[in-house]
Amino acid sequence: MPPDTIIDTETPPQSRATTARALVARLSSDPLGGVVAALIIIFIVACCLSPYFLTRFNMTIIARSLAFIGLVTIGQSLLMILGELDLSVGAIGGLSGIAGGTLMVQYGVNPWVAVGLCLLLGTGCGFINGTLVTRLRLHSLVLTIGMAGVYGGAILVATKGVAITGIPHEISFLGAGKAFGLPIPFIVLLVCLLVIVFVMQKTPLGRYVYAIGSNPDAARMLGLRVAGIRTAAFATAGFLSALAGILMVARLGSAQPSIGDTWVLSPIAAAVIGGVATTGGIGSPLGAVLGAVIIGIIENIIVLFGISPYWQAIVSGGIVVLAISFDAVTRRFLNKGV
Template sequence: MSLDTTIQAKPPVPPRASNFRVLVGRFAGNPLGGVVAALAIIFVVACFLSPYFLTRFNMTIIARSLAFTGLVTIGQSLLMIMGELDLSVGAIGGLAGIASGIMMVQYGLNPWLSLVLCLMLGAGCGLLNGTLVTRLRLHSLVLTIGMAGVYGGAILVVTKGVAITGIPHEIAFLGSGKLAGVPVPFVVLLVCLAIVVFVMQRTPLGRYVYAIGSNPEAARMLGLRVAAIRTAAFATAGFLSALAGILMVARLGSAQPSIGDTWVLSPIAAAVIGGVATTGGIGSPLGAVLGAVIIGIIENIIVLFGISPYWQSIVSGGIVVLAISFDALTRRYLNRGA
């Protein structure tokens, strides 16, 4: 009778991740927590930097200016979650604003009918972008650079670079009015954000968007209509950009050809700061809007300190570079330890 002396080997224990890696992983896995913490820090610092920051007048200014870029940011974040980009959103907003001025001033159309038609125009431009991307299988970044030139050129052809004045006072409330002390454009932003967040988190369509952004081929094999959903996302981005353009026209009381010129870099930077991955499949429109709040506060501090507004472009571009670089380095660090 033999004695069994076999020793059972213990299964290998995977190496424990370092505390720093765990911290980075939690930060990257919970982008809303990170962006909220960053927003709180920047807000507190801004309060100490300027005694005029935390005033009702200044908060109203920030909320009103945030509404325009925030609307564009929501649409851009939807596209980025799907792994796409639209660099023509600013031009679409400007084109919708100019079209509304032409309809109301030169053709005498009912202001509200003009606004509805211009919203359809913005959605149509986005629909065109999405159709070209999906049907011709073009890269969205390259295509929308060209379409930005088309839409921007159309603005200059129609206006000759001259603003359209005489906007009816009926719509001034949309840009300058308040509801319960809150600027109307900011209320519009909150309503649009609530609708988009609900769709993304509570409906199958939202899950489809994330699935396409994570792996479009797998989503296609599962039977999802990838091309149709992508096209709808581009149309939504165009609609929101047109809404921002129309609100800006109501705010200024004139249709300026320069509307939308600054709505290209800031929405991308805001989305990345808010946790939207540049590779798609990760992030949320809510985080993107919180990122836009951070950028808005920084730009507001620049104004309060009397720094030239031309620095805002440098700040926006720098934030884009830093945000994208941080996003890439963070994910590379986590993948190395996986």
């Protein structure tokens, strides 16, 4: 090689920008990989921070608490993929739990019949939300804020703010029992997640949901029943919220008016962390549940360190802001390269 030959090993600024954009694009196109990596890192950090984190008792607590918020997160992620939001899912879960407790305790209805009726109630509430959004062409965010007030008010009217106690022991195992070493609510979550993931990835209906979320006008031109699919998604979210509500009633042994109060921000944050785009058409329920796991671990660490539980609301809200901000910045960064 001639002595005057110079090899420039420094990467040009333009090349570095292109490489960074390509890396972000790769992570964005496969959000599940980034979520899993973040989950592993947070899990390792949690193990290092507290010797009590990786114990069977604590893992059971995390799995059981994850089940309730995870069910609501699955329903919320479906709506977000469609480009919708339902801020009444927490109130639907609470109302369904209160209805089930009232039927069992005050009216002596068979516990299993009461469970079925409360699931129908949750599905019906979701169906009403979906029908109002699609038929009246209302914005789902604004509508469901109002419906959350309606359902929450119904809870207060029915209970006068007092918990309904004396839930029959026949259903207590649904919330407190175990099978194969796992909490029953967690097994219910896994079953629901497998069903929804199968529908979203292996059936035409799943492809229709992504198509509508990406471009509803184009989907409508292709002959897809956009209104029907949206309504069905709202009804599914209502069903999953009601399921979480009745499982919580079985867990507590009472129907508390406050059930579902914390099931509003966390599912949205979990979905965004899990790669579900706020604009619709991107993401998966599996990623959303993994995002819920991340939030659950963070909140568990707060408890293990004896930090006031009131900080959990601050943490959850902060995670929502950070997740949505990161989602917006990432997509703006990628659009510059288009």
